[in-house]
Amino acid sequence: MTPAPDSALPFPALAGFPAEVREAFQRFRKTGDIGSAETVVIAAAVDYRPASAGAAHSVTDATRLVEDMGYDSVAVAELVFFLEDVFEVTIGNEDVFAVRTMGDLRACVVRKLAGKTGPA
Amino acid sequence: MNPVVTGVGFITPIGNDRASVERSLREGLHGIERVEFLGNPDLPVKVAGTVKGFQVESPRWRDWAWPSGFDIPKDVVRGLAPHGVYAICAIEQALAQAGLRHAAVSGDPATGLYCASAGSAMLLHHNVALMRAARGARGNPLGVVSSISGTLNFNLGAHYGITGAVCGFVSACASSSHALGYAVDDIRLGRLTRAIVVGAEELNADSLLPFAHMRALSCQADPRLASRPFDVGRDGFVGAGGSVALIVETPASASARGAAALAEVSGWGQAADGYSIAASHPEGAGLRLAMERALADAALGPADIDYVSAHATSTPVGDAAEALAIERVFGARGLRPPVGATKGLTGHTLSVSGVMQAGFCVLSLEGGFMPGNPHLRAAAPECAGLELPRATAARAPRRILSNSSGFGGSNVCHVLSTPGTFPG
Numbered sequence: 001m002t003p004a005p006d007s008a009l010p011f012p013a014l015a016g017f018p019a020e021v022r023e024a025f026q027r028f029r030k031t032g033d034i035g036s037a038e039t040v041v042i043a044a045a046v047d048y049r050p051a052s053a054g055a056a057h058s059v060t061d062a063t064r065l066v067e068d069m070g071y072d073s074v075a076v077a078e079l080v081f082f083l084e085d086v087f088e089v090t091i092g093n094e095d096v097f098a099v100r101t102m103g104d105l106r107a108c109v110v111r112k113l114a115g116k117t118g119p120a
Numbered sequence: 121m122n123p124v125v126t127g128v129g130f131i132t133p134i135g136n137d138r139a140s141v142e143r144s145l146r147e148g149l150h151g152i153e154r155v156e157f158l159g160n161p162d163l164p165v166k167v168a169g170t171v172k173g174f175q176v177e178s179p180r181w182r183d184w185a186w187p188s189g190f191d192i193p194k195d196v197v198r199g200l201a202p203h204g205v206y207a208i209c210a211i212e213q214a215l216a217q218a219g220l221r222h223a224a225v226s227g228d229p230a231t232g233l234y235c236a237s238a239g240s241a242m243l244l245h246h247n248v249a250l251m252r253a254a255r256g257a258r259g260n261p262l263g264v265v266s267s268i269s270g271t272l273n274f275n276l277g278a279h280y281g282i283t284g285a286v287c288g289f290v291s292a293c294a295s296s297s298h299a300l301g302y303a304v305d306d307i308r309l310g311r312l313t314r315a316i317v318v319g320a321e322e323l324n325a326d327s328l329l330p331f332a333h334m335r336a337l338s339c340q341a342d343p344r345l346a347s348r349p350f351d352v353g354r355d356g357f358v359g360a361g362g363s364v365a366l367i368v369e370t371p372a373s374a375s376a377r378g379a380a381a382l383a384e385v386s387g388w389g390q391a392a393d394g395y396s397i398a399a400s401h402p403e404g405a406g407l408r409l410a411m412e413r414a415l416a417d418a419a420l421g422p423a424d425i426d427y428v429s430a431h432a433t434s435t436p437v438g439d440a441a442e443a444l445a446i447e448r449v450f451g452a453r454g455l456r457p458p459v460g461a462t463k464g465l466t467g468h469t470l471s472v473s474g475v476m477q478a479g480f481c482v483l484s485l486e487g488g489f490m491p492g493n494p495h496l497r498a499a500a501p502e503c504a505g506l507e508l509p510r511a512t513a514a515r516a517p518r519r520i521l522s523n524s525s526g527f528g529g530s531n532v533c534h535v536l537s538t539p540g541t542f543p544g
């Protein structure tokens with residue numbers, strides 16, 4: 001059988017993600033460190049990237065979700081739902097439509113986190 | 121020319137490959153196990169036809185695992201229901217046996233996909249609960265395509281790049297029989313040269329327990345007693361999960377590739393009861409007509425049939441109706457072909473039932489055997505006119521009539537034959 005991901009983690013939504021990503025999320029939850037949250041955002045964007053788009057390449061702020069990473073509208077919706085779920089934020093359609101690059105996505109999540117009261 | 125079957129794939133309670141399934145059918149080995157749903161030992165449902173080697177109980181796809189050797193990309197798994205995982209594993213086997221690579225079916229306007237599934241009640245409930253918890257503000261964007269009854273067509277059509285035809289059937293336990301029948305018609309009509317026919321169902325509390333509330337499930341705790349079609353002690357069906365896939369194509373398409381024709385689909389027929397939302401017509405009127413129409417479509421008579429693969433699910437009403445229908449088609453002409461009900465071994469896989477029986481028929485025709493009724497202890501009086509052998513007969517049938525019936529009175533029958541077997 002394929003190995004079953006460890007879902008008995010503190011954050012089941014991140015089951016299957018590399019340990020450093022899960023640790024970054026834990027750090028963010030404890031300290032509110034935005035850089036750690038951004039690590040999770042980038043990892044999620046790479047994870048939800050359609051496999052049909054070909055081999056992954058390095059991701060920078062300038063990387064475009066559709067043109068460079070192969071995202072389609074369904075994959076964007078999946079990624080946004082995942083980020084909403086993990087960070088407990090709401091990302092509206094107007095926010096989604098404004099996201100073109102990884103930098104836009106990162107900034108969008110940071111903005112939403114800043115709008116929350118208290119630690120995440 | 122009638123289409124032929126060139127590939128079969130099995131994910132079933134009695135095996136996840138052809139060899140295991142054939143051994144189970146030959147030796148009368150069942151795949152029914154003790155189960156407990158929702159942590160409630162007091163539920164009357166004690167056994168089920170379980171699928172082994174998969175972990176798909178969680179509503180989160182990241183928790184799922186399947187047998188090694190099946191490559192399912194992550195972005196494909198995300199849109200699937202648990203039974204979609206079964207379906208891909210079954211289709212991969214069928215394609216491999218037929219000697220077809222993905223590239224041969226992807227983008228081919230002569231290849232179609234015919235699916236049957238009841239959808240995933242588990243994922244539907246999970247996703248609706250998430251949506252309600254967020255007071256409607258958000259939900260799983262793949263909630264619809266992973267859970268409603270078209271989930272197989274949506275996902276498999278995209279995954280395999282099917283461009284000839286993609287369709288789904290929702291006639292309950294006759295669904296995959298309709299899928300096979302209409303695939304055969306499209307090939308006969310020259311619309312397509314090849315079809316992938318697949319049925320899949322998952323087995324969990326959400327898929328099964330509603331049938332217990334209809335009083336349709338067996339309450340027996342002994343796996344050997346729970347599913348015993350045509351028996352005087354039968355008390356309901358045993359739920360099961362799994363998937364079976366067939367590759368059906370023109371003989372010319374098969375021979376051009378050097379693929380062996382495993383069986384011919386010689387004909388099919390359907391008729392409805394017009395009687396009840398769930399119960400069979402007490403005299404099996406629709407099923408009788410469906411059998412007669414299948415025989416007529418195959419240009420055969422009842423005397424040409426060597427074996428009947430019964431739908432019989434082990435319910436008191438359904439088995440009695442089927443027994444009467446078989447009696448009227450065969451017994452009235454002094455014929456008593458052996459009748460086998462493989463749900464005694466598998467349990468009832470619901471919408472998969474018809475294509476599963478068709479897959480078993482292919483193995484029987486190819487391997488030269490006729491499955492029996494190993495759990496039968498004493499035939500019920502209303503079924504006693506049937507020839508119901510206990511053991512599998514090591515005798516080769518040339519033509520098999522395979523029955524199926526679904527809620528609402530849908531009845532669909534197929535005739536499968538050894539390739540090159542002509543009437544007379």
